Amino acid sequence: MRVRAVYEKGDRVRFLGHLDVGRCLKLALRRAGWPVEMSQGFSPKPKISVYAPLPVGVAGHREYFDAVLSGRPDIGALARTLASSLPEGFALHELYPVGDGEPPFEETVKASLYSVDMEGVEPEAIRRALDAFLKASQVLFDVVRPNEVKTVDLRPFVLGVGEPEEAGADRVVLDMTIAHDKGRTVRPQWVIASLAEFGLNADPREAIIDRRKIIFE
Amino acid sequence: MGPSWDDLKRQLGKVEKPARYVGGELGAVRKDLASVDVAFALAFPDVYEVGVSHLGSLIIYSILNSLDFVACERVYMPWTDMEQLLKDKGWPLFSIESRVPLASFDIVGFSLQYELTYTNILAMLDLGGIPLRAEDRGDSHPLVIAGGPCAMAPEPLADFVDAFALGDGEELVVDIVRVYRDWKKEGASRRELLKRLAGVEGVYVPSLYEVVRDETGTRAVPKDLDGFRAPPVVRRRVLKSLEDAPYPDKPFIPLIPPIHDRAMVEIFRGCGQGCRFCQAGMLYRPVREREPETVDKLAREVLKHSGYDEVSLVSLSSADYGFIKEAVSRLLRKDPCGARVSLPSLRVDSFSVGLAEMLGSSATSGLTLAPEAGSQRMRDAINKRVTEEEVLEAAESAFSAGYSHIKLYFMIGLPGETDEDVLDIARLASRIREIGRKMGKRPTVVVSVSGFVPKPHTPFQWEPAVPPDELKRRQRLLRNALRGPGLEFRYHDAELSALEAVFARGDRRLGAALEAAFRKGCRFDAWPDQVRFEAWAEAFRETGIDPAGYAYRERPRDEVFPWDHLSSGVRKAFLWREREKSREALTTWDCREGRCTGCGICGDFGVAVRLAGGRKGPSFEAGR
Numbered sequence A: 001m002r003v004r005a006v007y008e009k010g011d012r013v014r015f016l017g018h019l020d021v022g023r024c025l026k027l028a029l030r031r032a033g034w035p036v037e038m039s040q041g042f043s044p045k046p047k048i049s050v051y052a053p054l055p056v057g058v059a060g061h062r063e064y065f066d067a068v069l070s071g072r073p074d075i076g077a078l079a080r081t082l083a084s085s086l087p088e089g090f091a092l093h094e095l096y097p098v099g100d101g102e103p104p105f106e107e108t109v110k111a112s113l114y115s116v117d118m119e120g121v122e123p124e125a126i127r128r129a130l131d132a133f134l135k136a137s138q139v140l141f142d143v144v145r146p147n148e149v150k151t152v153d154l155r156p157f158v159l160g161v162g163e164p165e166e167a168g169a170d171r172v173v174l175d176m177t178i179a180h181d182k183g184r185t186v187r188p189q190w191v192i193a194s195l196a197e198f199g200l201n202a203d204p205r206e207a208i209i210d211r212r213k214i215i216f217e
Numbered sequence B: 001m002g003p004s005w006d007d008l009k010r011q012l013g014k015v016e017k018p019a020r021y022v023g024g025e026l027g028a029v030r031k032d033l034a035s036v037d038v039a040f041a042l043a044f045p046d047v048y049e050v051g052v053s054h055l056g057s058l059i060i061y062s063i064l065n066s067l068d069f070v071a072c073e074r075v076y077m078p079w080t081d082m083e084q085l086l087k088d089k090g091w092p093l094f095s096i097e098s099r100v101p102l103a104s105f106d107i108v109g110f111s112l113q114y115e116l117t118y119t120n121i122l123a124m125l126d127l128g129g130i131p132l133r134a135e136d137r138g139d140s141h142p143l144v145i146a147g148g149p150c151a152m153a154p155e156p157l158a159d160f161v162d163a164f165a166l167g168d169g170e171e172l173v174v175d176i177v178r179v180y181r182d183w184k185k186e187g188a189s190r191r192e193l194l195k196r197l198a199g200v201e202g203v204y205v206p207s208l209y210e211v212v213r214d215e216t217g218t219r220a221v222p223k224d225l226d227g228f229r230a231p232p233v234v235r236r237r238v239l240k241s242l243e244d245a246p247y248p249d250k251p252f253i254p255l256i257p258p259i260h261d262r263a264m265v266e267i268f269r270g271c272g273q274g275c276r277f278c279q280a281g282m283l284y285r286p287v288r289e290r291e292p293e294t295v296d297k298l299a300r301e302v303l304k305h306s307g308y309d310e311v312s313l314v315s316l317s318s319a320d321y322g323f324i325k326e327a328v329s330r331l332l333r334k335d336p337c338g339a340r341v342s343l344p345s346l347r348v349d350s351f352s353v354g355l356a357e358m359l360g361s362s363a364t365s366g367l368t369l370a371p372e373a374g375s376q377r378m379r380d381a382i383n384k385r386v387t388e389e390e391v392l393e394a395a396e397s398a399f400s401a402g403y404s405h406i407k408l409y410f411m412i413g414l415p416g417e418t419d420e421d422v423l424d425i426a427r428l429a430s431r432i433r434e435i436g437r438k439m440g441k442r443p444t445v446v447v448s449v450s451g452f453v454p455k456p457h458t459p460f461q462w463e464p465a466v467p468p469d470e471l472k473r474r475q476r477l478l479r480n481a482l483r484g485p486g487l488e489f490r491y492h493d494a495e496l497s498a499l500e501a502v503f504a505r506g507d508r509r510l511g512a513a514l515e516a517a518f519r520k521g522c523r524f525d526a527w528p529d530q531v532r533f534e535a536w537a538e539a540f541r542e543t544g545i546d547p548a549g550y551a552y553r554e555r556p557r558d559e560v561f562p563w564d565h566l567s568s569g570v571r572k573a574f575l576w577r578e579r580e581k582s583r584e585a586l587t588t589w590d591c592r593e594g595r596c597t598g599c600g601i602c603g604d605f606g607v608a609v610r611l612a613g614g615r616k617g618p619s620f621e622a623g624r
């Protein structure tokens, strides 16, 4: 039986990477005693898929993972054991069975809705930079990885941005909807970084970013 | 104050692996610091992933937090990027649990596992807002203590640490916090606290001793303080039994993978093998085994609590445990615990290979064996009691068990080593490769060598280390002899071994060089990509220290060492006898095999070898 969990990668665990989240969930499922099936081969691994990776630093309010279980255990009991086995900062929101006929998860993801929280910038300055960004036909950005630099066009991925709102002294929060295209997507930090080109002076590393939800087809 | 969570999280995007500084581990303990008598910061002078894997620290953390009048929090050495961030923001080094500055704790206790972490200790004190030198600390500052193997020869740190805790920490740390609590309630002076601590068995307070240097060596002599004198010799604390000692069966589980990402159960403490280069083998005597039922119970508890799918049965030489096969087969077969079992530190023999095979690791991973030396003469000299036939037999059983990747650990630069001894390493490796080929395998034999560093409290404490240039020549010799398919060569940085050799047998004068190196920015000296040898050379020069005199000098028999006032329980006369036997390539047996070899600890300290299952240990011979 395949089950899907909607869980939270909360504020306190935002600095975990995708692999760390997978490791934490795997340990929690073992503590919870879920009958997770194992893969075949020399080093069997539990059949767990953690979807739509979030980068280090980004929290997620409604994230998804699937687990393949042997037998047909009671969903309510599974949810209870998992909820009490998760480390602080994680939470379980929903748990339901998924049928075999379902299309692969990543193909059904259309976009992510993020909230971006920045300090020391004027709402007006962000508004102007974002307008310029949205008017551009392409916004090339260099993604620096340890062994390569890859240039991506950020523009088509940014489906929309909300109105920047003041959230207390010197703080601005805005929504940003970013597309997923067959598993490919871009990070909100890159978008903030690219706004330098349009006159915004903000350190993208200081932005606090949460994925509020994943939007499906 | 430490940073608030909101301030911290806005900055952590600037550093590598920010989860190192956030905590929130399952099983971490967070008490209200204001409501306890003693706030204790357990400080580990290396990065988070290394520190959280250290079993000794887990033990101390859980014991301290089990006391209702103590709160113990952790702090690790921030990576260089985080150190910079702390400085940029004007934040002090803070604890993981409550995010409060190091300086606000009552006691800061460092774990001393390795000499090349010493600059990190100074950096942590400095970042934590604590004056570096003990003499500059007053009533408002924390008491700075340190324990672990390096505390048995701690003089290079004597200016910076108020008190050293020697030996097994389980009972000792409780005694220390009790003395501290009572002292705090009375509101007595800091000097009074230090005197009281000096009265606790196993505590060495360096400021209560004068260092006297003469032609016989360097000795620490208790000062006369208005009639009070600290003990002339401080004895290491030794737990009588491991079986009765508390064990962290609900350790905290890090959210990012530690270097040892698995459950751990300590199956025995101490080692009777008596390898003459090995400090741990001398420092943790006598052997004390846990009962197999307890090992089994603890393994299952830690697995259940953690969710790990692997448990490691740890000790200095796990194949020596009297019930090792039973323990493994119970966990894997009789009543499967649902997890893999791993054994670090196996011996070089067929029995150990058989054990490895039981663990079922042949298909996925290689096998590591540590013959330590290539020639029989050299192995006898270091008391690594394994014959060439046994090594080859072990290799043969490994190949027939399905292993094709064999890793061999050796040391070079051992006392009395010749080029022939070094070349014998290559011969042994080739012979093992031949065996694999004859058995129809395509074997890979990895030879990994490190430079020998003479350590205090071992039979080789009188011996010189080999200088880096000569060590490198021997590395090249070996590398050239090891060319060919299926042979791989790996070696440790020769300069790192040299720095370690200076501090391992250092005296109090080295404190100045250490501080100078710290001021020049030296950090993480054990990390080959971080250590800065030029800065170290300058630090030695400026402080008038001749590092060669510490590392490469052979000591005469009657030299008084800077650690002679700290007793491990193993007598110096025994160590010397072992050293003499080494010169004649004579071996000494393991006292666990039935006869005492006269190291002295059992009689002198009133302890005994404790074997599990009611087996009789050796009866010690008093005063040889």
Ligand code: SF4
Binding pocket: B285, B286, B287, B591, B592, B595, B596, B597, B598, B599, B600, B601, B602, B603, B608, B609, B618, B619, B620, B621
């Ligand atoms: S005193 Fe004898 S029995 Fe005790 S640890 Fe030493 S050698 Fe072994």
